[in-house]
Amino acid sequence: MTIADKLLPGCTDLMQVKESLQQRCREVEQTARDQATDNAKLWKMVEIDIPQSLFEEQGMQLYGAKLLEIQTKMKLSEQQLDSLSSPKAVNEILENQRENITKLIKQNLAVGDIFKRENLQFSSYELVKEVQKSIAEFER
Template identity: 75%
Template sequence: MDDSIADKLVPGCTTVAQVKETLLQKCQEVEQTAREQATDNAILDQLRKMVEIDIPQSLFEEQGRQLYGAKLLQIQANMKLNDEQLATLSSPKAVNAYLEDQRENIINVIKQNLAVGDIFKRENLQFPTEELVKQVENSIAELKRNKQEYDEDRVRDQVQDILEGAKVLEWLREHAEIQYITR
């Protein structure tokens, strides 16, 4: 192998050494992202385990419907479903099947959200109002691009929950004792 194949291996590289460095950097970025995601998942899992509460059926159904709606939006964006397919997937039967199939996951999400909200309030965490406004605008623009109906207050609440969750995870990563186990 010589430097003449570098650009074919990784466009923009002129030497094999550059190719090696670029690939190593990409691998390290993927590993870092995976580590951060695993850390967040472990934190959320521990938070969920700490919450002991009977979830009211109305809260369960609301959260489940939100999750199902988000899943439908994702499917619609990826596959461009026709009206008949969308109607079938939006039917009460399909939604109820999802709620029953995903019962445990939905309850876990609710418990995680309750724990995150509690930590956000107790630790007096905040995020910039401008960030909320920007994210709401981006979310609404995305919904409009996909020709989806939306309730601006609900979008704002969902964005706020996401920003609060991100702030809590950031705070917990800084303040929690985390042990990484490599296998």
């Protein structure tokens, strides 16, 4: 068994491994571009005014998640955390991200509508796994 075959079964030399990995990367990039394009189309399907309360709730969730991510990576001091979570800072972020938050809400509404129309269901097992994963991440 060659090193190439150990790295990527079916390959005979390192050049073949490199080419195969580059092809996989191109495929992943294309999938990401396709998904971004699909997401861009989704939010355009929803033509409603988003209530301020829904906007604020979604924005606060996103900001809270981002703040938690920053806190775990950088270990912010209590003063820095207080500063970043002040009402003024939060409102400023929400206003700066208004368009992105609104698009995300509309995408979620579109996906929910598609699930409802197509009678699709999210398995309870998958939901429990996601919740457990989130809890584990939060505990870390």
